[in-house]
Amino acid sequence: MTTIDILKKARAAWPALQSANTELKNAALCAMADQLIACRADILAANALDLDAAKGRISDVMLDRLRLTPERIAGMADGIREVAALSDPVGAVISRVERPNGLVIERTRVAMGVIAIIYESRPNVTSDAAALALKAGSACVLRGGKEAFRSADAIVRALQKGLEAVGLPAELVQLVQDTTRQSANDLMTAMGLVDLLIPRGGAGLIRAVTENAKVPCIQTGTGICHVYVDVAADQAMALDIIENAKTSRPSVCNAEEVLLVHGAVADAFLPKLKARLVDGRAAKGLTPVELRLDARAARIIDGTPAGDRDFDTEFLDYILAVGVVDSADQAIAHIAAHSTGHSEAVISEDPAVLDAFARSVDSAAVYLNCSTRFTDGGEFGLGCEMGISTQKLHARGPMGLEELTTYKYVVRGHGQVR
Amino acid sequence: MTTIDILKKARAAWPALQSANTELKNAALCAMADQLIACRADILAANALDLDAAKGRISDVMLDRLRLTPERIAGMADGIREVAALSDPVGAVISRVERPNGLVIERTRVAMGVIAIIYESRPNVTSDAAALALKAGSACVLRGGKEAFRSADAIVRALQKGLEAVGLPAELVQLVQDTTRQSANDLMTAMGLVDLLIPRGGAGLIRAVTENAKVPCIQTGTGICHVYVDVAADQAMALDIIENAKTSRPSVCNAEEVLLVHGAVADAFLPKLKARLVDGRAAKGLTPVELRLDARAARIIDGTPAGDRDFDTEFLDYILAVGVVDSADQAIAHIAAHSTGHSEAVISEDPAVLDAFARSVDSAAVYLNCSTRFTDGGEFGLGCEMGISTQKLHARGPMGLEELTTYKYVVRGHGQVR
Numbered sequence: 001m002t003t004i005d006i007l008k009k010a011r012a013a014w015p016a017l018q019s020a021n022t023e024l025k026n027a028a029l030c031a032m033a034d035q036l037i038a039c040r041a042d043i044l045a046a047n048a049l050d051l052d053a054a055k056g057r058i059s060d061v062m063l064d065r066l067r068l069t070p071e072r073i074a075g076m077a078d079g080i081r082e083v084a085a086l087s088d089p090v091g092a093v094i095s096r097v098e099r100p101n102g103l104v105i106e107r108t109r110v111a112m113g114v115i116a117i118i119y120e121s122r123p124n125v126t127s128d129a130a131a132l133a134l135k136a137g138s139a140c141v142l143r144g145g146k147e148a149f150r151s152a153d154a155i156v157r158a159l160q161k162g163l164e165a166v167g168l169p170a171e172l173v174q175l176v177q178d179t180t181r182q183s184a185n186d187l188m189t190a191m192g193l194v195d196l197l198i199p200r201g202g203a204g205l206i207r208a209v210t211e212n213a214k215v216p217c218i219q220t221g222t223g224i225c226h227v228y229v230d231v232a233a234d235q236a237m238a239l240d241i242i243e244n245a246k247t248s249r250p251s252v253c254n255a256e257e258v259l260l261v262h263g264a265v266a267d268a269f270l271p272k273l274k275a276r277l278v279d280g281r282a283a284k285g286l287t288p289v290e291l292r293l294d295a296r297a298a299r300i301i302d303g304t305p306a307g308d309r310d311f312d313t314e315f316l317d318y319i320l321a322v323g324v325v326d327s328a329d330q331a332i333a334h335i336a337a338h339s340t341g342h343s344e345a346v347i348s349e350d351p352a353v354l355d356a357f358a359r360s361v362d363s364a365a366v367y368l369n370c371s372t373r374f375t376d377g378g379e380f381g382l383g384c385e386m387g388i389s390t391q392k393l394h395a396r397g398p399m400g401l402e403e404l405t406t407y408k409y410v411v412r413g414h415g416q417v418r
Numbered sequence: 419m420t421t422i423d424i425l426k427k428a429r430a431a432w433p434a435l436q437s438a439n440t441e442l443k444n445a446a447l448c449a450m451a452d453q454l455i456a457c458r459a460d461i462l463a464a465n466a467l468d469l470d471a472a473k474g475r476i477s478d479v480m481l482d483r484l485r486l487t488p489e490r491i492a493g494m495a496d497g498i499r500e501v502a503a504l505s506d507p508v509g510a511v512i513s514r515v516e517r518p519n520g521l522v523i524e525r526t527r528v529a530m531g532v533i534a535i536i537y538e539s540r541p542n543v544t545s546d547a548a549a550l551a552l553k554a555g556s557a558c559v560l561r562g563g564k565e566a567f568r569s570a571d572a573i574v575r576a577l578q579k580g581l582e583a584v585g586l587p588a589e590l591v592q593l594v595q596d597t598t599r600q601s602a603n604d605l606m607t608a609m610g611l612v613d614l615l616i617p618r619g620g621a622g623l624i625r626a627v628t629e630n631a632k633v634p635c636i637q638t639g640t641g642i643c644h645v646y647v648d649v650a651a652d653q654a655m656a657l658d659i660i661e662n663a664k665t666s667r668p669s670v671c672n673a674e675e676v677l678l679v680h681g682a683v684a685d686a687f688l689p690k691l692k693a694r695l696v697d698g699r700a701a702k703g704l705t706p707v708e709l710r711l712d713a714r715a716a717r718i719i720d721g722t723p724a725g726d727r728d729f730d731t732e733f734l735d736y737i738l739a740v741g742v743v744d745s746a747d748q749a750i751a752h753i754a755a756h757s758t759g760h761s762e763a764v765i766s767e768d769p770a771v772l773d774a775f776a777r778s779v780d781s782a783a784v785y786l787n788c789s790t791r792f793t794d795g796g797e798f799g800l801g802c803e804m805g806i807s808t809q810k811l812h813a814r815g816p817m818g819l820e821e822l823t824t825y826k827y828v829v830r831g832h833g834q835v836r
Contacts, residue, residue, distance in 0.1 A: 015754075019777060097799050103788060105798055112810055113780065191628065195810050210609065210632060216811040237833040244835035336433075358828045359437060362531065370521060370831025379836065380523055380827070381515050392530055392613050392824040393634040394812040406810040409798070410776045413788025415655040417662035418797065 003143075003186040006174050007193040010114045010139040013171035017137060018111055022088040024166060029084035029131055032162030032173075033077040036127060039158035040073050046154035047123065054147045058121075065122050066148055076127045076155075079384065083131040086383040089401045090137040104412045109405050111137025113195035116187045117386075118209070120201045121145035126152045129200075130159055130173045132386050136404035138195070139172045143187055146179035188213040196404070200387050203314065218395055220387035223253035223342035224314050225372040228331040228357070230348030231262040235269055237369065238347040239276045242320075245345065245371045246277065246289055251316045253388055254343050254375040258311055258321045260331045263296070266324045270300045277320070278303075287318045296324035311338050328353045332360045339363055341390045343372040364390060364397035421561075421604040424592050425611040428532045428557040431589035435555060436529055440506040442584060447502035447549055450580030451495040454545060457576035458491050464572035465541065472565045476539075483540050484566055494545045494573075497802065501549040504801040507819045508555040522830045527823050529555025531613035534605045535804075536627070538619045539563035544570045547618075548577055548591045550804050554822035556613070557590045561605060564597035606631040614822070618805050621732065636813055638805035641671035641760030642732050643790040646749040646775070648766035649680040653687055655787065656765040657694045660738075662789045663763065664695065664707055669734045671806055672761050672793040676729055676739045678749045681714065684742045688718045695738070696721075705736045714742035729756050746771045750778045757781055759808045761790040782808060782815035 001009075017025070036043070047068040054066060094107040115138040119125045126142055133140035144152040152175055160170035176183045187197055188209060197217035199209040206219050227245055229238045245256035261269055277289040291303035292310045303322070310321045311334075325331045328346070335344055345367035346357040354368045365375045375397060377385025382400030389395040395403035419427075435443070454461070465486040472484060512525040533556040537543045544560055551558035562570040570593055578588035594601045605615055606627060615635040617627040624637050645663055647656045663674035679687055695707040709721035710728045721740070728739040729752075743749045746764070753762050763785035764775040772786045783793045793815060795803025800818030807813040813821035 015778065018780075099797070099799060103792065103797075110780075214628060216809060218811075234833070240833060240835055248836060354830075360433065362436075362528075363826065365827040365829060368828070368830045370829060370834040371836055373836040374521065374829060374834070375827075379517070379521075381517060391634060393636075396824055397827050406814055408781065409783040409793075409815050410786070411783060411788060411792060412772075412786045415652070415658060416788040416792070417658055418666060418789055418791040 001177055003176050003178055003183045004190060004193070006141055006176060007114060007116070007187075007190050009171040010141050010174055011193055013169035014113055014139045016169050017134070017139060017172055020168065024168070025088065025135055025137070026084045028163055028166045028168050029080050029134065031165040032127075032131065032159045033080040033084075035158040035162040035165070036073055036077045036080070036155065039154065039161070040070060043073060043151065043154040043158065044068060044070070046150040050148055050150045058147060062121060062147075066151070068123055068151060072124065076124050079124070079128055080131040083135050083384055086135065086401055088135065089405050094407055101416050102413065103416055106410045107407050108410050109402070110408050112404065112406055114139045114141060114193060115404065116141045116143065116194045116197045118143045118184050118187060118197070118199045118201065118205065119145070120205070121148040123148050123151040123155060125200065126155045126175070127159065128384065129386060130156070132384055132401060132404060134172065136401050138404065141174050141176060141187070141194075143176040143183055149179050184208070185212065188215060188217075191215055198386060218389050218399065219391045220389055220399075221253045222314055222340045222390060223255070223388070224257045224312065224338060224340045225254060225342055226258045226260060226335050226339060226344045227256050227372065228260045228325075228328070228335070228344070228346045229262060229265065229269060230328055230346060230350060230353050231264045232350035232353060233262075233265065233347040234349055235265070235272065238269070239272060241345065241347060241369075241371045242273065243276055245373055246320050247281070247286070247318065248373055250318055253314075254373050255316070256320065256345075256372055257313065257315050258323070258338070260323050260325050260334060261297070262328075262331075263324050263326050266297065266300055270297060270322070273322070274301045274303070290319045292319060292321045294323040297322045314340070328356055332357065335361055335363070342388065343367065343375040345370065345372050364388065419595055421594050421596055421601045422608060422611070424559055424594060425532060425534070425605075425608050427589040428559050428592055429611055431587040432531055432557045434587050435552070435557060435590055438586065442586070443506065443553055443555070444502045445584045446581055446586050447498050447552065449583040450545075450549065450577045451498040451502075453576040453580040453583070454491055454495045454498070454573065457572065457579070458488060461491060461569065461572040461576065462486060462488070464568040468566055468568045476565060480539060480565075484569070486541055486569060490542065494542050497542070497546055498549040501553050501802055504553060504819055506553065507823050512825055519834050520831065521834055524828045525825050526828050527820070527825050530822065530824050532557045532559060532611060533822065534559045534561065534612045534615045536561045536602050536605060536615070536617045536619065536623065537563070538623070539566040541566050541569040541573060543618065544573045544593070545577065546802065547804060548574070550802055550819060550822060552590065554819050556822065559592050559594060559605070559612075561594040561601055567597050602626070603630065606633060606635075609633055616804060636807050636817065637809045638807055638817075639671045640732055640758045640808060641673070641806070642675045642730065642756060642758045643672060643760055644676045644678060644753050644757060644762040645674050645790065646678045646743075646746070646753070646762070646764045647680060647683065647687060648746055648764060648768060648771050649682045650768035650771060651683065651765040652767055653683070653690065656687070657690060659763065659765060659787075659789050660691065661694055663791055664738050665699070665704070665736065666791055668736055671732075672791050673734070674738065674790055675731065675733050676741070676756070678741050678743050678752060679715070680746070680749075681742050681744050684715065684718055688715060688740070691740070692719045692721070708737045710737060710739045712741040715740045732758070746774055750775060753779055753781070760806065761785065761793040763788065763790050782806065
């Protein structure tokens with residue numbers, strides 16, 4: 001089936017979901033979770049074929065991400081049940097006004113319609129994304145990476161059995177069958193068939209979508225996150241936050257990539273930074289962080305001289321660009337010029353600096369005296385998330401269920417004319 | 419100055435507005451209104467040149483839209499003062515959670531940054547759009563129609579004097595100097611320089627933006643609005659609403675273009691419709707409505723046979739496409755297939771039909787027993803508006819000040835790590 005045919009089937013199936021109540025949607029999600037478990041053998045067999053085909057062609061890290069086990073499938077089923085337990089965003093009245101002419105105008109949260117998601121090779125994204133879209137009231141068309149195609153296909157077949165078990169159309173969750181670039185392009189340009197396109201992946205995918213998409217889309221993910229250590233910082237707190245932001249999980253988008261230090265404390269702070277991130281970690285048998293230093297930092301501690309691109313790179317690795325600035329304003333200006341608008345932190349005990357940073361830094365999440373690693377749907381109390389938006393339109397930061405919906409105005413009258 | 423240079427200057431000027439409080443923004447707006455009046459002679463002189471150049475090249479209706487008078491300039495100044503009187507959306511805390519780890523997470527309404535607006539030849543849009551963008555905390559780059567260039571340029575110079583009078587940079591409101599297609603294209607593709615692009619104009623402009631824009635944008639305007647007269651309609655109410663929706667101002671996007679009538683009442687209702695919209699109006703010396711009838715309607719009353727495109731056309735004229743359907747569900751399905759997602763109305767006394775219509779019709783505004791003509795920022799109680807969004811992402815329906823803002827998360831901690 002062509003990608004366009006799949007989208008048309010999703011759109012045709014959507015009204016059944018649009019008129020489903022919360023109980024039916026939750027029953028569908030629970031049935032989908034049950035079917036994931038029931039179809040475990042099929043899913044593992046498909047995954048084994050994916051793994052065989054991928055061996056030697058992708059890195060061990062990627063192979064591990066691709067691998068499914070009975071435990072991981074159970075985790076995916078639990079993830080779906082968690083979405084069922086979240087409250088339903090659809091149907092809520094966001095605001096209500098009664099006008100002098102007697103019209104009652106309700107701004108009501110409603111489903112998007114058809115949500116398309118382009119993602120890479122982690123099979124669990126298939127069930128996570130489908131569950132979130134379904135709970136948000138939308139049909140879902142998934143386009144995964146080709147290395148995981150057989151796994152994703154088996155997962156989607158199981159999810160479809162769950163939908164059918166409660167009387168909903170299987171076409172509410174579909175996998176694009178074409179894994180070439182053409183299908184991604186088809187999704188990006190299917191005006192009138194895709195209400196929202198979400199790319200989840202690396203900078204290349206995000207750029208391709210920004211350049212080519214004609215349907216509404218939300219950019220996710222890329223994070224060049226900054227931490228600024230102010231002259232008035234609690235330096236012990238700063239070291240804890242920086243080590244956490246840089247090393248607790250360097251491969252994720254909310255990890256720190258750039259450290260800016262106020263010039264008046266750089267002489268005191270940078271040697272402690274090196275002791276903690278480089279020598280201290282090595283002594284403990286942990287991966288030391290490679291420090292890429294601007295000219296001023298390099299006069300204070302040893303490290304790699306920073307190259308042209310080091311303050312504009314999402315390393316996703318044990319690498320940290322380090323620069324010295326003369327003021328909080330200079331740090332804010334540096335962030336404005338180099339950030340991807342994801343997450344930035346300031347460490348300071350000076351309320352004026354904290355206020356200026358909170359007001360002026362134009363990113364999805366601004367942290368005062370805490371780690372950038374908290375930018376996450378779970379940590380924000382949203383339950384699950386579909387990704388982290390780095391754009392300003394519609395959704396910013398972690399996208400939970402509400403961010404996957406839209407609204408419409410329902411206006412009740414008794415013959416009013418204008 | 420090139421369009422890109424203008425955008426860069428707007429972005430450089432924005433931080434001064436980002437840190438301005440409500441009082442300063444309102445003072446700027448009042449000074450802008452005062453300067454419009456003070457510069458009236460310059461504006462009228464520029465407008466006279468525009469009118470001379472346009473005479474014979476555009477229709478009389480367009481010429482009238484282009485014409486400024488002292489009264490119209492006073493009206494523009496009043497419009498700016500009305501925006502000053504609206505409450506400031508920026509800085510509001512939309513939601514606040516305190517997490518178990520002690521983090522306080524505030525979702526805070528903030529300005530977009532740089533808003534670009536592409537519009538056509540009405541000079542008053544220049545001041546309206548600038549005032550709304552400024553109050554919403556954003557710098558504003560305007561690209562008007564070439565027929566109104568001298569007028570818009572004089573208006574922008576006056577507005578800039580107002581900004582400077584309160585110490586804000588003039589570059590917060592700028593007019594694109596290039597009136598060729600190139601400048602529109604520059605705005606659509608200036609990634610990183612435009613936070614939001616709003617096209618205000620006809621279907622051709624909207625389509626060009628949808629096809630070509632790489633920056634975030636909101637589609638406005640096109641409205642193929644439907645009214646459905648149910649079997650359980652109060653037919654007298656239906657006639658009042660249809661006459662209002664079709665004829666009170668046929669050239670606007672919230673005017674009715676298509677009427678659907680339930681087959682069980684078509685024999686009774688359509689002759690009354692013709693008597694009211696055609697013969698009755700002619701007898702009163704009002705413009706009669708041309709009815710374009712589908713095959714079933716044409717068996718009941720006289721009129722023009724509907725052509726292939728008549729149920730997919732925004733007439734913006736005294737023309738109404740009329741079709742007969744067999745049920746509310748069929749009306750809902752017709753609307754799903756032919757609507758532009760703007761405004762649709764149902765006339766019925768049956769609560770089940772009203773509920774089904776409200777739930778299933780996927781448009782920005784759904785009207786139960788009232789006219790589609792109410793889709794308007796003022797009528798919805800939003801104060802002024804920047805246009806009517808027909809997309810689902812970010813803003814839907816009338817866009818007031820809130821819809822011109824975004825939000826960010828400000829997270830306060832005391833050393834928390836993850």
